[in-house]
Amino acid sequence: MDINEALYTTRAMRRVSSDPVPDDIVKAMMDAAIRSPSGGNSQNWRWVTVADRNTIVTIGDLYSDAWAQLNETFYKGKAEQARSSGDKATVRVMNSAQWLADNFAQVPLVVFPYHRNDPSGASIYPAVWSLMLSARSQGIGTCLTTVLGTFKHQEVADLLGVPVEKGWINAAAVTCGYPLGKWGLAKRAPAHLVTYSETWGEPPTWTIDEPLWKPDDR
Numbered sequence: 001m002d003i004n005e006a007l008y009t010t011r012a013m014r015r016v017s018s019d020p021v022p023d024d025i026v027k028a029m030m031d032a033a034i035r036s037p038s039g040g041n042s043q044n045w046r047w048v049t050v051a052d053r054n055t056i057v058t059i060g061d062l063y064s065d066a067w068a069q070l071n072e073t074f075y076k077g078k079a080e081q082a083r084s085s086g087d088k089a090t091v092r093v094m095n096s097a098q099w100l101a102d103n104f105a106q107v108p109l110v111v112f113p114y115h116r117n118d119p120s121g122a123s124i125y126p127a128v129w130s131l132m133l134s135a136r137s138q139g140i141g142t143c144l145t146t147v148l149g150t151f152k153h154q155e156v157a158d159l160l161g162v163p164v165e166k167g168w169i170n171a172a173a174v175t176c177g178y179p180l181g182k183w184g185l186a187k188r189a190p191a192h193l194v195t196y197s198e199t200w201g202e203p204p205t206w207t208i209d210e211p212l213w214k215p216d217d218r
C-alpha cells in the first residue's frame, strides 16, 4: 500500500467483525511496531496480544464501565451538547465510541502496549502508530483507546498478569479486526490553521485548501 494511503485513511475503525485476525497478520503488525524509534533506542516496551474470547468479554465489561465513567467526568454533557448544537462530526464519534463500548466483547484482537522508564512517556506512541498503519495495510481496522488505562489499569493488569510493581505502565488498548465500515479520508482542521511559522501565532506562507492526497489518487 502507498504510504500516503495508509497515512491519510488510518481512521478509528471501531466497528469490526468478530472474525479472528490471523497470526501472520498479528506477526506482521508486531514486527512493524518494534521497528519504531524510541528514546535512546531503549525499546522499553512489552506488548500483550489478547484474542481469548473469555478474556475479551471480561475486558469488554471493564471497558463499558470505563466509558461510562468517562462520560460522567471528562466527557460530561459532551454527547448532548453535540446533538443540540448540530455538531455532526462529534455526534458520529460519540456514536461510534458507544458502539465499541457496547460491542467490545466481539472484538477479535486487542493489543495492550506497556512501557516503563521513559520520563517523556513518548517512546511508545510511534510504535503504536506503526502497529496501526501495518494493520491498515493488511485490511485490519484498529482503534487506539486509552479509557481503560485511565480508569481500569489495575483491573486490566491483574487480568493480564502484568507486573505493574516493576514499573510497567499501560499506554493503550488497540482494538483490531476486520472493518464493518469503509475506509475514508481522515477529516481534520487544515495544516495551515494549526501551524505557525518561526514564532507562535505567525501564519505560514502557504495554505492547503484540499488534502494533498485523496482516495482518487490511488
Ligand SMILES: Cc1cc2nc3c(=O)[nH]c(=O)nc-3n(C[C@H](O)[C@H](O)[C@H](O)COP(=O)(O)O)c2cc1C
Pocket: 010, 011, 012, 013, 014, 093, 096, 097, 100, 143, 144, 145, 146, 147, 148, 186, 187
Ligand atoms: C490518545 C488517544 C486516545 C483515544 N482514546 C479513545 C478511547 O478511549 N475510546 C475510543 O473509542 N476512541 C479513542 N480514541 C480514538 C479517537 O477518538 C479518534 O482517533 C478520533 O476521534 C479521530 O478519529 P478518526 O481518525 O476516525 O477521524 C483515542 C485516540 C487517541 C489518539
